[in-house]
Amino acid sequence: MPRHAHGKIMIVDDDLAFRIGTLALLEDHGYVSTIATNGEEAKRKLAEQQFDLVLSDLVMPGINGIELLQHIKGSYPGLPVIMVTGFASIGTAVEAMRLGARDYVTKPCDNDELLIKIRRALEEQQKDRELRSLRDEVRGVYAFGNIVGRNSRMKEVYTLVQQVAGTDVPALILGETGTGKELVAKAIHYNSSRRDKPFVVINCSALAETLLESELFGHERGSFTGAHRQHTGKFEEARGGTIFLDEIGDVPMHIQTKLLRVLQEGEIQRVGGTETITVDSRVVAATNRDLTAMIGSGQFREDLFYRLNVFPIHVPPLRERMDDLPDLVDFFLKKHAALAGNRVTRFAPAVLPSMMNYQWKGNVRELENLMKRAIIKSTGDTITSIELLTGEQPEARTSAPADGSVQMNTSFREYLSTITRHAEESYLLQMLRLYKGNVNQIAKLMDIDRKTVYRKMGEYQIDPDSFRD
Ligand SMILES: Nc1ncnc2c1ncn2[C@@H]1O[C@H](COP(=O)(O)OP(=O)(O)OP(=O)(O)O)[C@@H](O)[C@H]1O
Ligand SMILES: [Mg+2]
Structure with missing residues (x-):
C-alpha cells in the first residue's frame, strides 16, 4: 500500500472539539493519528515516534505554532507541516508558509479541503523521499562503483x-x-x-x-x-x-x-x-x-x-591497462546480461588472450560494444568468441613470423611448427601478463598441468617471476 494512502499524522491543538473531530475524520479515511494538546507534548512525541505529517494549530499557549514549526524545520526538515488557523490570524499563516509550512487551512475547517491538502502534502513528501533515495543511489554508483x-x-x-x-x-x-x-x-x-x-x-x-x-x-x-x-x-x-x-x-x-x-x-x-x-x-x-x-x-x-x-x-588507454580486462569483461557481462534475457552468464577465459593483443582504439567503449554483440550472438550460456575488428590486430601470430625465419625451402611441417611455437609463446606471454605470473591459475585455464607450463616457459626462456607485481 503506498505510503500517501495511509500516513501517520499528529494533530496538535489545545481545542478539544477540533482534536476529536479531526481525529475521527482522519481515522475514517485510513490515516493513523496521534493527538498532542500543546507544543511541548508535540515535541516529545516527535522525538519518540516517526510521523508523516503534522497538523498544528497556530495559536496555542506555551510553545505556539510558529515555534513548533521552527523546531520541526530544524530537527525534522523533511516532515511536512500544515497550519490550522482562525480567520483572524491569516497573516501569521502566510508567515508560517514563508518559514516552511507546506500549507494552511482555516478554522472552521472544510473536511474535503482538509483531506485534499493532507493528501497532497503526503504525496509531495513521498516524491521528495523517492528523489532523495534515487540521488543517494546515484551517488553510491558514481563513487567509483x-x-x-x-x-x-x-x-x-x-x-x-x-x-x-x-x-x-x-x-x-x-x-x-x-x-x-x-x-x-x-x-x-x-x-x-x-x-x-x-x-x-x-x-x-x-x-x-x-x-x-x-x-x-x-x-x-x-x-x-x-x-x-x-x-x-x-x-x-x-x-x-x-x-x-x-x-x-x-x-x-x-x-x-x-x-x-x-x-x-x-x-x-x-x-x-x-x-x-x-x-x-x-x-x-x-x-x-x-x-x-x-x-x-x-x-x-x-x-x-x-x-x-x-x-x-x-x-x-585500455591497451595500457590490460590487467583490467577480466574485470571489465565481467562487469559488462553483468551490465548487459538482459540483452539476452540473462541467459549468458559466462565468458570462456580462452577468449581473453586474443583480446590482449588487440589495439582497442575505441578503448572501453569498444569493449563494451563488442561485449554487447557477443552477448546477443552467443547461443549458449557462455561467450566463446569475440569478434574483434579484423585488420586491426597488430602482428597477428597466425601469419608467418615477422622475423622471416620461414624460408621458401622450409618444409610445410617445419613451417607449421614455427607458427605453432610462436602462437604458443605469444599465448603464454599474454596469460602471464594477464594473471601476473600466477602459473597455477594459468595451468588451470589452459587445462594442462603446472609442470608442462614450466617446461614450456623454460623452452621459450620466459621467467614467470618477472610478471609478478
Ligand atoms: N572504467 C570503466 N568502467 C566501466 N565502464 C566504463 C569505464 N570506462 C568507460 N566505460 C564505459 O564506456 C563507455 C564510454 O565511456 P565515456 O563516455 O565516459 O568515455 P569518454 O572518454 O567520454 O569517450 P569520448 O571521448 O568518446 O567522449 C560508457 O558506456 C562508459 O560507461
Ligand atoms: Mg565523452
Missing part, C-alpha cells in the same frame, strides 16, 4: 578525483576516446560537496558555433533570428553544481575567449544581453585532442589552457 579497474594507473585517477573533488578548481580530463572521461567527470561531481546540485553536460563538438554559444551562456529574446524566447544557458543551469564541457578542444576561438572570462571572473552575459550574471559552477572539461599541439597551431588559447589545466587527469 561504476568505474571498473584496479590497474595502478586507474588507482591514481581515483586519488586525483578525490583530491580535486574537495576543491572548486577546474579539472581537465585527458584521454583517448572511450576511456571513460565522462565517468571520471561524474565521479568528481558526486564526490564533491556539490553532489546535490545539478551535473550539467554540454558536448561542445556537437553544436554549431551560434548554438553552442547560446547553449552555454543563454540568450535574450530576439538576440538572433529564431531566438523567440529568452533562454537560460548551461552555466546558469549548473548553478551551485558542476558543468562538464565535453570535447573542449572543439570550442571555436571566440567562445574560448568567453570561457576564459567565466573562469577568470565567474561572470557571463547572455547572448544579446547586457546584464552581467554571476555564475557559481565548477568547471570540468574533457578532450581527446592534444591541446598543447593546438596551442602551437593557434587553434587553442594558451591562457584558457592554463586556466583549465590547473588539475589535469590523464585517463589511460
Whole structure:
C-alpha cells in the first residue's frame, strides 16, 4: 500500500472539539493519528515516534505554532507541516508558509479541503523521499562503483578525483576516446560537496558555433533570428553544481575567449544581453585532442589552457591497462546480461588472450560494444568468441613470423611448427601478463598441468617471476 494512502499524522491543538473531530475524520479515511494538546507534548512525541505529517494549530499557549514549526524545520526538515488557523490570524499563516509550512487551512475547517491538502502534502513528501533515495543511489554508483579497474594507473585517477573533488578548481580530463572521461567527470561531481546540485553536460563538438554559444551562456529574446524566447544557458543551469564541457578542444576561438572570462571572473552575459550574471559552477572539461599541439597551431588559447589545466587527469588507454580486462569483461557481462534475457552468464577465459593483443582504439567503449554483440550472438550460456575488428590486430601470430625465419625451402611441417611455437609463446606471454605470473591459475585455464607450463616457459626462456607485481 503506498505510503500517501495511509500516513501517520499528529494533530496538535489545545481545542478539544477540533482534536476529536479531526481525529475521527482522519481515522475514517485510513490515516493513523496521534493527538498532542500543546507544543511541548508535540515535541516529545516527535522525538519518540516517526510521523508523516503534522497538523498544528497556530495559536496555542506555551510553545505556539510558529515555534513548533521552527523546531520541526530544524530537527525534522523533511516532515511536512500544515497550519490550522482562525480567520483572524491569516497573516501569521502566510508567515508560517514563508518559514516552511507546506500549507494552511482555516478554522472552521472544510473536511474535503482538509483531506485534499493532507493528501497532497503526503504525496509531495513521498516524491521528495523517492528523489532523495534515487540521488543517494546515484551517488553510491558514481563513487567509483561504476568505474571498473584496479590497474595502478586507474588507482591514481581515483586519488586525483578525490583530491580535486574537495576543491572548486577546474579539472581537465585527458584521454583517448572511450576511456571513460565522462565517468571520471561524474565521479568528481558526486564526490564533491556539490553532489546535490545539478551535473550539467554540454558536448561542445556537437553544436554549431551560434548554438553552442547560446547553449552555454543563454540568450535574450530576439538576440538572433529564431531566438523567440529568452533562454537560460548551461552555466546558469549548473548553478551551485558542476558543468562538464565535453570535447573542449572543439570550442571555436571566440567562445574560448568567453570561457576564459567565466573562469577568470565567474561572470557571463547572455547572448544579446547586457546584464552581467554571476555564475557559481565548477568547471570540468574533457578532450581527446592534444591541446598543447593546438596551442602551437593557434587553434587553442594558451591562457584558457592554463586556466583549465590547473588539475589535469590523464585517463589511460585500455591497451595500457590490460590487467583490467577480466574485470571489465565481467562487469559488462553483468551490465548487459538482459540483452539476452540473462541467459549468458559466462565468458570462456580462452577468449581473453586474443583480446590482449588487440589495439582497442575505441578503448572501453569498444569493449563494451563488442561485449554487447557477443552477448546477443552467443547461443549458449557462455561467450566463446569475440569478434574483434579484423585488420586491426597488430602482428597477428597466425601469419608467418615477422622475423622471416620461414624460408621458401622450409618444409610445410617445419613451417607449421614455427607458427605453432610462436602462437604458443605469444599465448603464454599474454596469460602471464594477464594473471601476473600466477602459473597455477594459468595451468588451470589452459587445462594442462603446472609442470608442462614450466617446461614450456623454460623452452621459450620466459621467467614467470618477472610478471609478478
Ligand atoms: N572504467 C570503466 N568502467 C566501466 N565502464 C566504463 C569505464 N570506462 C568507460 N566505460 C564505459 O564506456 C563507455 C564510454 O565511456 P565515456 O563516455 O565516459 O568515455 P569518454 O572518454 O567520454 O569517450 P569520448 O571521448 O568518446 O567522449 C560508457 O558506456 C562508459 O560507461
Ligand atoms: Mg565523452
